Amino acid sequence: MTYNDTFIRACRKQDTEHVPVWYMRQAGRYDPEYRKIKEKYSLLEICKQPELAAEVTLMPVRKLGVDAAILYSDIMNPVASIGVEFDIVKDIGPVIENPIRSAADVERLRPIDVEGDLGHILETIAILDKELDVPLITFAGAPFTIASYLIEGRPSKGYIRTKELMYSEPRVWEMLMDKLGDMIIAYLRSHVRSGGKAFQLFDSWVGALAPRDFEKYVLPTVSRIFSELSDLDVPKIYFPGVSSGELLPSLTNLQADVIGLDWRVSLSEGRRRTGRKFAIQGNLDPYLLTAPMDVLKDHAKQLIDEGVREPGYIFNLGHGLFPEASLDKLRELTEYIHDYSQEVLKESAKLPIKS
Numbered sequence: 001m002t003y004n005d006t007f008i009r010a011c012r013k014q015d016t017e018h019v020p021v022w023y024m025r026q027a028g029r030y031d032p033e034y035r036k037i038k039e040k041y042s043l044l045e046i047c048k049q050p051e052l053a054a055e056v057t058l059m060p061v062r063k064l065g066v067d068a069a070i071l072y073s074d075i076m077n078p079v080a081s082i083g084v085e086f087d088i089v090k091d092i093g094p095v096i097e098n099p100i101r102s103a104a105d106v107e108r109l110r111p112i113d114v115e116g117d118l119g120h121i122l123e124t125i126a127i128l129d130k131e132l133d134v135p136l137i138t139f140a141g142a143p144f145t146i147a148s149y150l151i152e153g154r155p156s157k158g159y160i161r162t163k164e165l166m167y168s169e170p171r172v173w174e175m176l177m178d179k180l181g182d183m184i185i186a187y188l189r190s191h192v193r194s195g196g197k198a199f200q201l202f203d204s205w206v207g208a209l210a211p212r213d214f215e216k217y218v219l220p221t222v223s224r225i226f227s228e229l230s231d232l233d234v235p236k237i238y239f240p241g242v243s244s245g246e247l248l249p250s251l252t253n254l255q256a257d258v259i260g261l262d263w264r265v266s267l268s269e270g271r272r273r274t275g276r277k278f279a280i281q282g283n284l285d286p287y288l289l290t291a292p293m294d295v296l297k298d299h300a301k302q303l304i305d306e307g308v309r310e311p312g313y314i315f316n317l318g319h320g321l322f323p324e325a326s327l328d329k330l331r332e333l334t335e336y337i338h339d340y341s342q343e344v345l346k347e348s349a350k351l352p353i354k355s
Contacts, residue, residue, distance in 0.1 A: 002133065003133055003134075004067055004133055004134045005135065006018065006020040006067045007020040007022065007067045007068040007134065007135050007198070007235075007314065008135055008197065008198065008235060010279060010312055010313060010314050011198065011235030011237070011257050011258050011279050011312070011314065012235065012257065012279070012312075013279050013311040013312035014311070015311070016345070017342060017345065018337075018338045018339075018341045018342040018345065019304055019307060019308065019313055019314070019315050019337055019338075019341035019345075020067035020068065020314050020315065021066055021067055021314070021315040021316065021334055021337045021338070022066045022067060022068040022069070022070060022137070022314070022316060023060070023064075023066065023316060023317055023320075023321055023330065024070070024239075024316060024317055024319065024320040024321065025070075025320030025321040025322075026060040026064065026066060026070055026321060026330075027056050027057050027059065027060055027069075027070060027071075027072040028056070028072070028321065029321070029322075029323040030321050030322070030323055030324070030325035030326070030327060030330070031059060031060070031063070031327055032327070033059065034056060034059065037052070037056065042088065043074055043088050044074070044077075044087075044088060046072065047072070047073055047074065047077060047120065047121065047124075048120050049120070050120050050121075050123040050124040050127055051127065053071075053072045053073070053120075053121075053124040054072075054124050054127040054128050054131065056072040057069050057070070057071055057072040057124070057128055057136075058128070058131060058132070061132065061134055063327065063331065064327075064330055064331050064334045065331070065334050065335065065338070066134070066334060067134055067135075068134050068135050068136070068137050068198070069128065069132055069134055069135070069136045069137065070136075070137045070139065070200075071121075071124065071125065071128070071136060071137065071138045071139060071191075071196070072124075073121060073124075073138075073139070074088060074094075075139070075140065075141030075145065075146065075202055075204075076088070076094045076141070076146075076149065077118060077121060078112055078114075078118065078140065078183055078184070078187045079146065079150065079183070080117065080118075081112045081113050081114065081116075081117035081118055081183075082109045082110055082111070082112050082179070082183055083108060083109050083110050084096060084100075084109070084150060085097045085098065086149075089154075092154060092155065093149075093154065093155040094149045094154065094155070095153065095154045096149060096150055096152075096153045096154065099150060099151055099152065099153035099161075100147075100150045100151050100165075100176065101151065101161070101165070102172070103169070103171075103172045103175070106172055106175045106176045106179065107175075109176075109179050111182065111183075111186075112182070112183045112186050112187060114186055114187055114190040115190070118187070118190075121191075122190055122191070122194040123194075125138060125191055125194040125195045125196055126194050126195050128195065129194070129195025129196075129197075130195075135197035135198055136195065136196055136197050136198075137196070137197070137198045137199060137200055137237070138188065138191035138192075138196035138198075138199045138200075139199055139200045139201070139202055140184045140187050140188050140199070140201055140202070141184075141201075141202050141203075141204075142184070142201045142202060142203035142206065142218075142222060142225075142238075143176075143177050143180040143181055143184065143203075143218060143221045143222065143225075144162075144203060144205065144206040144209070144217075144218045145202060145203050145204045145205050145206060145241070146180055146184075147162060147173075147176055147177070147180060148162045148205050150176075151165055158208075159205065159208050166213070166217050170217075173217060177217070177218070177220075177221040178221070180221070181221040181224055181225055184201070184225050185224075185225055185228050185229060188201075188225075188229060189229060189232065192232050192234055196234065197234055197235075198234050198235040198236070198237065199229075199234065199235075199236060199237065200237040200238075200239055200260070201222070201225065201226075201236075201237065201238050201239065201256075202239050202241070203218075203222070203238070203239060203240045203241050203244075204239075204241040204242065204319075205241055205242075206218060206240055206241055206244060206247065207240065207241050207242050207243035207244035207245075207246075207247065207262075208243070209247070210246075211246050211247055211249070211250055214247050214250060215250050219250055222238070222254070223253070223254060223255075226238070226254055226255040226256050227255050230255045235257045235258060235279075236255070236256045236257050236258070237256065237257065237258040237259070237260060237281060238251065238254060238256045238258070238259055238260065239259075239260030239281070240259075240260070241262065241319075242262045242264075242318070242319055243262065243264060244262060245261075245262070245264055245265035245269075245270075245273070248261075248265065248270060248273035248274050249273050249274070249275075251274055251278075252274055252275040252277055254278075256278060257278060257279060258278055258279040258280070258281050258312075258314065259274050259278045259279075259280060259281070260281040260282055260283075260316065261280060261281065261282035261283040261318065262282065262283055262318035262319060263282070263283050263284060263285040263317075263318035263319075264318070265283070266306065267280055267282065267283060267303065267306045267307050267313070268306055268309070270282070270283070271310060276310070278312070279311075279312030279313065279314065280307065280312060280313055280314070281313075281314040281315075281316045282303075282314075282315075282316050282317070282318050283303070283316070283317070283318040284299060284300065284303060284315070284316070284317050284318060285299075285317075285318055286317045286318065286319055286320065286321060286322055286325070287322070289321075289322075289325045289326065289329060289330070289333075290324070293329065293332060296329070296333060297333070297336050297340075300315070300333060300336060300337055300340070301340060303315065304337065304340055304341045304344060305344065308341065308344055308345060308348065315337050315341075
């Protein structure tokens with residue numbers, strides 16, 4: 001079995017023969033075969049069956065030809081181990097039975113026991129480590145995003161209770177950030193120990209914050225997570241979610257390798273705002289997948305042309321795949337990204353080096 005390490009090399013700003021591609025939420029709901037599995041099992045039930053979770057993770061690698069796998073899991077899985085009861089409710093998302101609203105609620109959270117409570121996830125990673133011929137990306141939800149679910153009790157558009165706690169009870173907020181930071185560090189370290197070849201910290205909703213609030217209330221914990229995991233010799237990705245372009249200049253000292261961008265900021269501007277310190281991942285608007293194939297390819301071409309101007313570019317979406325996305329269109333898009341980027345990189349290698 002030939003191992004495809006293109007994604008790893010791109011994360012490290014090394015030369016690649018083509019631009020690597022993977023898609024956030026690629027293991028899931030756009031695939032008719034996956035939808036049949038979901039008729040029998042819930043997301044959480046699939047996660048608890050390592051062989052099945054591994055199979056769902058493998059499906060897009062086989063069907064789409066992507067350059068990395070993303071673990072089939074959910075960002076809420078680790079909170080079960082720290083004492084939070086939740087369910088993933090259809091058409092809603094995570095729903096918390098007893099939301100966190102006070103210091104006493106935070107104090108009740110216990111340290112995570114990854115091996116004891118989440119051994120099924122580690123077993124899934126170990127299976128995939130043996131079966132994959134591309135790197136496995138594991139992931140965790142970032143502190144603000146997890147906190148928003150724990151405090152609001154379900155997905156929110158305004159994050160009013162989250163911000164109320166953050167502004168009104170800064171000591172309680174800091175205590176919650178510390179506990180979530182500890183949870184994430186232990187969780188991701190166990191992933192790498194079990195065979196994960198890279199990890200992504202998803203901060204899907206932190207773009208709801210102003211830069212000064214992000215820097216004061218959230219960035220210290222995000223920075224601690226990457227700092228305490230800096231000894232791990234795997235690529236580390238931070239995705240600050242949607243509408244986070246104004247936060248990018250705050251990330252320049254993060255001990256990460258890759259920054260994910262949403263589609264509202266160009267790749268060039270994202271590089272500029274982050275001081276050109278990181279490889280860049282992104283940033284096709286997911287809903288362009290509803291467009292005709294020629295329109296989709298034109299947008300992909302523009303991203304590739306822009307992305308390869310500097311070392312370290314990974315093609316991805318600016319957010320996750322949605323159920324109506326076409327499996328066939330994704331397969332054709334993946335082939336196009338590989339073929340077109342290979343041509344571009346081959347031609348650029350022929351150009352004389354500027355002195």
